[in-house]
Amino acid sequence: MENSKNTFHENPKSSLEKVLDIISTMASKPSGFIGLAILIFHVALAITSPWFAPYDYKAINPTLMLNAPSSEFWFGTDSLGRDVFTRTILGGRTALTITFFGSIIALLWGGLLGIFCGLVGGRIDDVVMRIVDAFLSIPWILAMLLIVSLLGTTTQVLIPALGFFYGKGIVRVARAATHDVIAKDFIISAKARGHSNLSIIWNEILPNVRDAILVEGAMRWSWMLLGFSSLSFLGFGVSPPTPDWGLMISNARGLMSFAWWAVIAPIVGLSSLIIGINLTADAFAKALGIDRSTKAPV
Amino acid sequence: MNTNIQEIKDLCIGFKSQKGEQISILRNITTNIRKGETVGIVGESGSGKSTLALAMMGYIKHGLFTTGGECLFKSKDLLSLNNKELEDIRGRKIAMIPQNAGQALTPNLKIGYQIEEALKLHTDFNKVEREKKISELLNQVRLPSPSIMALRYPHELSGGQQQRVAVAMALAGNPELLLLDEPTTGLDVTTQAHVLELLKDIAKETGTSMVYVSHDLGAIAQVCDRVIVMYAGEIVLEGPVRKILKEPIHPYTYGLLKSIPKLSLSGLPDSMPGSQPQPGNIGSGCSFYDRCNFSSDECKVKVPELEYLSDIDTSVRCFNHSELISKTSEQKITNDLKNKITIDEILDLKDVSISYAKQGIIDQFLNKVTDTNPTVKDINININKGETIALVGESGSGKSTILKSIAGLLKTKDGYIKFDKEKLLSGDLKKRNSEDLRSIQLIFQNPDESLNPNHTVEQILSQPLKLYFGLTGSKLKTSIAELLEKVRLGAFYMSRYPRQLSGGEKQRIAVARAFAARPDIILCDEVTSALDVSVQAAVLDLLQKLKEELGTTYVFVSHDLAVVKAISDRVAVLYQGRLCEIGPSKDVYQFPSHPYTEVLIGAVLEPDPDIRPKLVAEDIVEEKPPEIGCSFQGRCPRIIGDKCRNETPPWQIGDNGNAIRCHINIEELKIQQS
Ligand SMILES: Nc1ncnc2c1ncn2[C@@H]1O[C@H](COP(=O)(O)OP(=O)(O)OP(=O)(O)O)[C@@H](O)[C@H]1O
Ligand code: SF4
Ligand code: SF4
Ligand SMILES: [Mg+2]
Numbered sequence: 025m026e027n028s029k030n031t032f033h034e035n036p037k038s039s040l041e042k043v044l045d046i047i048s049t050m051a052s053k054p055s056g057f058i059g060l061a062i063l064i065f066h067v068a069l070a071i072t073s074p075w076f077a078p079y080d081y082k083a084i085n086p087t088l089m090l091n092a093p094s095s096e097f098w099f100g101t102d103s104l105g106r107d108v109f110t111r112t113i114l115g116g117r118t119a120l121t122i123t124f125f126g127s128i129i130a131l132l133w134g135g136l137l138g139i140f141c142g143l144v145g146g147r148i149d150d151v152v153m154r155i156v157d158a159f160l161s162i163p164w165i166l167a168m169l170l171i172v173s174l175l176g177t178t179t180q181v182l183i184p185a186l187g188f189f190y191g192k193g194i195v196r197v198a199r200a201a202t203h204d205v206i207a208k209d210f211i212i213s214a215k216a217r218g219h220s221n222l223s224i225i226w227n228e229i230l231p232n233v234r235d236a237i238l239v240e241g242a243m244r245w246s247w248m249l250l251g252f253s254s255l256s257f258l259g260f261g262v263s264p265p266t267p268d269w270g271l272m273i274s275n276a277r278g279l280m281s282f283a284w285w286a287v288i289a290p291i292v293g294l295s296s297l298i299i300g301i302n303l304t305a306d307a308f309a310k311a312l313g314i315d316r317s318t319k320a321p322v
Numbered sequence: 323m324n325t326n327i328q329e330i331k332d333l334c335i336g337f338k339s340q341k342g343e344q345i346s347i348l349r350n351i352t353t354n355i356r357k358g359e360t361v362g363i364v365g366e367s368g369s370g371k372s373t374l375a376l377a378m379m380g381y382i383k384h385g386l387f388t389t390g391g392e393c394l395f396k397s398k399d400l401l402s403l404n405n406k407e408l409e410d411i412r413g414r415k416i417a418m419i420p421q422n423a424g425q426a427l428t429p430n431l432k433i434g435y436q437i438e439e440a441l442k443l444h445t446d447f448n449k450v451e452r453e454k455k456i457s458e459l460l461n462q463v464r465l466p467s468p469s470i471m472a473l474r475y476p477h478e479l480s481g482g483q484q485q486r487v488a489v490a491m492a493l494a495g496n497p498e499l500l501l502l503d504e505p506t507t508g509l510d511v512t513t514q515a516h517v518l519e520l521l522k523d524i525a526k527e528t529g530t531s532m533v534y535v536s537h538d539l540g541a542i543a544q545v546c547d548r549v550i551v552m553y554a555g556e557i558v559l560e561g562p563v564r565k566i567l568k569e570p571i572h573p574y575t576y577g578l579l580k581s582i583p584k585l586s587l588s589g590l591p592d593s594m595p596g597s598q599p600q601p602g603n604i605g606s607g608c609s610f611y612d613r614c615n616f617s618s619d620e621c622k623v624k625v626p627e628l629e630y631l632s633d634i635d636t637s638v639r640c641f642n643h644s645e646l647i648s649k650t651s652e653q654k655i656t657n658d659l660k661n662k663i664t665i666d667e668i669l670d671l672k673d674v675s676i677s678y679a680k681q682g683i684i685d686q687f688l689n690k691v692t693d694t695n696p697t698v699k700d701i702n703i704n705i706n707k708g709e710t711i712a713l714v715g716e717s718g719s720g721k722s723t724i725l726k727s728i729a730g731l732l733k734t735k736d737g738y739i740k741f742d743k744e745k746l747l748s749g750d751l752k753k754r755n756s757e758d759l760r761s762i763q764l765i766f767q768n769p770d771e772s773l774n775p776n777h778t779v780e781q782i783l784s785q786p787l788k789l790y791f792g793l794t795g796s797k798l799k800t801s802i803a804e805l806l807e808k809v810r811l812g813a814f815y816m817s818r819y820p821r822q823l824s825g826g827e828k829q830r831i832a833v834a835r836a837f838a839a840r841p842d843i844i845l846c847d848e849v850t851s852a853l854d855v856s857v858q859a860a861v862l863d864l865l866q867k868l869k870e871e872l873g874t875t876y877v878f879v880s881h882d883l884a885v886v887k888a889i890s891d892r893v894a895v896l897y898q899g900r901l902c903e904i905g906p907s908k909d910v911y912q913f914p915s916h917p918y919t920e921v922l923i924g925a926v927l928e929p930d931p932d933i934r935p936k937l938v939a940e941d942i943v944e945e946k947p948p949e950i951g952c953s954f955q956g957r958c959p960r961i962i963g964d965k966c967r968n969e970t971p972p973w974q975i976g977d978n979g980n981a982i983r984c985h986i987n988i989e990e991l992k993i994q995q996s
Contacts, residue, residue, distance in 0.1 A: 209772035215751060216729045217786055217839070218759035227785070231776035 049311040050304070059303025066297045070117045079107040081114050082265040093285050100285035102276060111267035112289040116297060118262050119269065122182050123248045129187025130194055131241040138198025139229060142206055156195050164189045165254065172260045182261070186252060190244045197240040201233035235312040242305035246298050253294055269294040327499055327531050328355040328378060333391035335373055335382065345602035346389060348373055349555045352628070355499065360525050360532040362542035362563070365552035366598050366854040367825065374552070375501050375535045377401070379416045380408050395499070413444045417497035421504040424484030427476040433487050434472025437494060444495030459490040464520055482513035486520065493524070503535045510716040511881060515925040515935040518544045537854060539582060540927030543567055544935070551575050554599050554609040557628060561636030563931050571636065571643040573616045581859035582929055583888035588908060589658040590866055590888050593859035597824050608640070616642045660870055661891055666707045668875050669728070669843060673737035674701040676727050695949050696735050698723050698899035710869070710876040712890035712907070714883060714922070720899035721879040725845045728877065729764050730754050760790045763836040767848035769828035773820040779831055780816040786838040805834040809864060826857035830864065837868060846878045850885060862889055883926050887911055895919050897954050898947035905980020914991035916982045917960045952985065960994065962986060
């Protein structure tokens with residue numbers, strides 16, 4: 025590992041440059057490029073769709089029930105005569121928003137608890153992890169159903185509830201990553217210098233576990249999206265008439281044999297978004313040098 | 323003896339960089355391995371020696387590919403064989419012992435079973451024959467009572483014994499060529515000497531050809547007939563071991579040998595400037611040009627060819643090798659230590675005992691440690707200002723434990739540690755005040771572990787400066803630049819991450835971080851053992867210069883007796899957490915000394931094939947120190963019976979001022995050891 029004089033002419037990089045670097049590495053592989061493109065497309069669509077949606081998503085028109093796709097209604101109409109195209113381009117908005125914030129909550133509590141457990145170790149760690157494991161073994165969908173039926177299906181309930189259930193996995197990853205760095209000499213060195221625990225977490229541990237946690241968070245986002253859509257499908261997510269893919273699939277699935285258009289569009293929307301997030305998370309992991317199969321930096 | 327078992331012709335191995343350029347890491351390697359011969363491959367880390375050894379068994383690491391040449395094993399080109407054909411050769415005709423092979427044994431399977439698996443894979447023996455072969459193999463690697471050994475699990479063996487089992491497994495298929503990659507690195511000095519002895523015997527008994535990859539010239543000198551020296555992916559020198567190590571005619575080897583501290587010399591060895599170029603960064607001329615003391619203008623623009631000199635049976639890649647012919651690697655000049663030691667005590671360890679035993683609940687409550695046989699016991703050392711005191715001993719002798727308790731990372735069970743004559747240092751880090759914390763700094767063995775990989779050099783160095791002196795802004799920047807200058811690095815290093823530094827540079831940053839606190843005492847824990855010899859010499863030199871300038875006191879822990887001799891004023895020898903001997907370093911290395919010191923000195927491997935280690939004691943490792951009597955009783959070659967087993971030996975002061983803790987009268991020791 026020698027002769028640095030001729031090897032590295034790199035100038036210090038600003039954080040922005042680093043982020044751009046990572047993104048360009050991600051986009052340099054076909055799978056990463058496709059994933060990013062899909063994700064960006066969906067986010068852009070979710071942000072801009074209200075301005076160019078051709079029809080009113082809630083306008084019911086009995087005369088236009090279950091029309092096949094045409095130049096007027098690109099994706100046809102549903103059983104209430106609403107434009108499927110309009111409802112499809114708007115249908116990801118709620119899901120994306122709720123799961124995005126849900127993921128952030130999952131990242132925050134999962135990451136912090138994981139780092140804490142990894143740091144203190146011993147009995148406290150054992151006990152906390154037992155509790156987390158116990159929660160992991162409850163079928164989340166049952167628990168979610170219980171929560172929303174008790175507290176309602178408002179955003180204020182859904183975001184923290186999803187964030188809570190999907191944060192458990194992050195606890196494990198954060199704890200494992202912390203365990204890996206905690207034994208390193210640079211931590212001991214910081215302790216011996218007399219730095220406070222908080223400064224050790226912030227300066228020494230966080231930069232070394234951040235990547236692993238972020239990747240896990242990105243992965244959880246796609247799962248959470250699927251989970252949220254399942255809730256909607258079951259009628260516990262978004263309340264009608266707000267357009268939502270899960271709900272749209274649920275409403276139109278009985279008519280699939282003769283009005284396939286009403287169900288195909290939301291299915292494509294939902295699955296492409298999940299695949300997009302998945303591919304992006306994978307490319308993100310690779311760009312950061314994290315092997316997802318072992319969840320440890322390679 | 324003249325038939326070649328392996329012939330390597332013009333082998334080139336490289337990889338594609340991210341930009342798509344082809345970068346070679348082995349360039350035009352041509353060499354032969356003869357039947358029954360042991361060949362050493364030496365070179366700094368990154369010189370390509372492991373890559374070459376792997377290619378010798380037809381294995382190219384993932385991401386690498388051959389760009390030319392061939393590697394013939396008995397006239398078959400290994401690099402063009404398919405997997406099936408290679409399987410027939412690997413393990414059977416060519417076997418490999420990778421680094422740490424002993425530790426890589428499957429933990430939950432018995433030794434005998436693991437060897438049997440190797441036999442099943444590599445031979446056609448039936449059950450009975452296998453049984454017989456297992457005990458034969460265990461015998462061959464000198465493991466006591468093979469039938470019992472076969473039933474043990476790996477963790478029930480010592481490090482040296484595990485390594486022997488790995489050797490036995492490699493021998494299972496009766497290989498004609500045995501490749502060993504750093505087979506003794508990481509073992510204790512005494513263990514290392516024993517394993518090398520074993521390998522030599524096996525080579526003699528079985529006539530197996532061996533290729534021995536190591537960065538340690540001392541080990542190479544003991545086992546090899548011929549040596550290949552690699553630098554930046556090329557062979558720069560190749561010839562008989564005696565010629566290479568005693569009259570090296572390549573400037574790199576010449577400098578390398580000079581940078582190794584030796585027991586016969588006092589003071590620091592000469593260091594070699596600079597570092598090895600990275601693959602892809604080799605200039606148009608000789609790859610050693612930047613560091614060479616013998617270079618001429620030609621060297622800068624022309625690449626020297628490997629030239630065979632038939633009169634000395636040596637190949638050399640250097641234009642000016644004839645200049646070196648008259649020079650031998652004998653060292654005379656020494657850079658003596660100029661430490662200003664004042665008889666002014668800065669650190670006093672009094673009756674210190676340290677225990678790792680888990681406390682019971684009641685003891686925890688009473689804040690009491692009850693352990694009649696603690697890991698470290700009865701340590702009495704006082705250290706003067708400006709002195710370098712070294713702690714030596716094998717692994718597990720408690721060296722790092724003592725350092726940790728001085729640093730406040732471990733509580734002492736009994737005794738106390740006093741700083742600056744009056745300040746009692748608390749065993750609890752949280753109870754030490756900022757001033758005491760600042761005064762004592764630590765440097766660790768492995769800079770890869772001790773520097774946060776996600777911090778730039780600037781961030782790393784600013785931590786102590788902010789913490790202890792509250793520096794910010796331009797003041798902070800200036801201080802960091804000053805520190806870098808102190809450790810001979812330019813200010814442009816500030817923005818680098820540890821991964822962008824070489825091993826030696828990383829360790830310099832670790833040194834700078836310790837000095838940033840302007841400490842009175844620096845605790846150095848094996849600070850050079852992760853470094854290549856040429857880098858080691860430079861880091862030792864730096865540490866010495868800094869201390870001469872600033873009057874810092876060092877407590878220097880190392881297992882390398884030659885390094886310790888070079889840098890320390892005083893040496894304390896530890897066995898199983900108990901002091902055996904302490905005194906001025908020149909006297910500790912002379913007889914009479916404690917029987918354990920004698921064993922340690924005897925096991926030191928000098929890079930000279932004519933100096934053989936003296937193996938006086940067994941290389942068994944003890945789990946725990948004995949409860950009563952002398953700590954060394956289990957392995958002492960001079961033990962005098964029950965007295966040693968039952969009574970703690972007394973301290974005796976020799977003529978030279980070294981104190982020895984042994985029941986044998988010091989005059990008697992002198993006679994026995996002369
Ligand atoms: N898969 C790889 N891709 C790119 N470069 C590699 C790869 N493997 C090894 N190298 C580089 O090839 C060079 C030689 O590596 P090698 O492992 O053979 O060195 P070595 O002399 O055995 O060093 P050490 O003493 O550290 O084991 C190094 O510069 C290393 O960084
Ligand atoms: S060729 Fe020149 S630069 Fe290279 S080792 Fe020989 S003298 Fe030094
Ligand atoms: S006291 Fe006995 S056992 Fe200990 S070193 Fe002396 S002779 Fe050996
Ligand atoms: Mg190697």
